[in-house]
Amino acid sequence: MEIEEDIYANVEEVCVKGCDDLAAGYETLHQSQQAGTRLKHGNQNCQPYKLATVSLGMLCVLLLTSVISLSVLYDGGYNQLSRTLSLLTTNHTKEKKELQTSYGNLTKEKDQLERERNQLQISYNSLSKDIDQLQMRYNTMTKEKDQLQRTFSEQEKKMTEELGCCPDGWRRLGSSCYYLSTESKTWSESRADCIRGGADLVIINSREEQVFLNQLGKYMHFWIVLTDSEKEGIWKWVDGTTAATTTTTTTFWSSGEPNNADGEEDCVVFNRFSDLSRHWAIIQNWNDQPCTVNTQWVCESTPNVS
Structure with a gap:
């Protein structure tokens, strides 16, 4: 025991x-x-403890299985994360290259804009100089104009004192006074009206006078004292001087004139039109007409006419 x-x-x-x-x-x-x-x-x-040992072994196997499963899951997740990271890296590299390209393009555009700005600045500076020079020239010409205006006024005043004044309603050019009628009459009646006032129909003997008369009004037609009534084709002023139909003397016939249409055009009309862009309408505007036509007229006299 x-x-x-x-x-x-x-x-x-x-x-x-x-x-x-x-x-x-x-x-x-x-x-x-x-x-x-x-x-x-x-x-x-010790049999119960062997059972416990077996149980612990099985638990270890389960734990190992769980660890392996988790490892597999981890590997799958890791691979997925690796692929995602690789994709992100690829996209990042692509975007980086695109950004670098865009940056390079923007840099080139910036440089181009700076060059253009510099060129514009140079042009602006040049234009500024030109403007300054033009302003100086304008100021100089303004002074010259003012001086000429004063000189003209002084000469006009002197001429008026020496030759007298033009009557009211008359306009002066040099030493002559001119009057544009408001009525219309035949050539003979028009001349008679001028003579009654101590004048006569206008004689045009210079380009300056032709241009001056062209500025008296628009769409007007008036008699001048030029006729070939004595002999066909021989145009004479009333002072006896001859106005030839060629360019050898001071004449301002319209194209194709004089033509003596119907054989009755023996007096001359000055035609004033509005189209000043046409050279002939300003200068070459004489036309022969029948002396019986009624139209306006221009008288010419010296300033001392009463």
């Missing part, structure tokens, strides 16, 4: 320590005198 109690005591002691201390218990049992008996009964009573 004492031997069994010792065995059970030793077995309980070994079992309490656990299967992990089985080797130490085994060594203790060998040191006892009843080693064989104790070992036999110890192995029988």
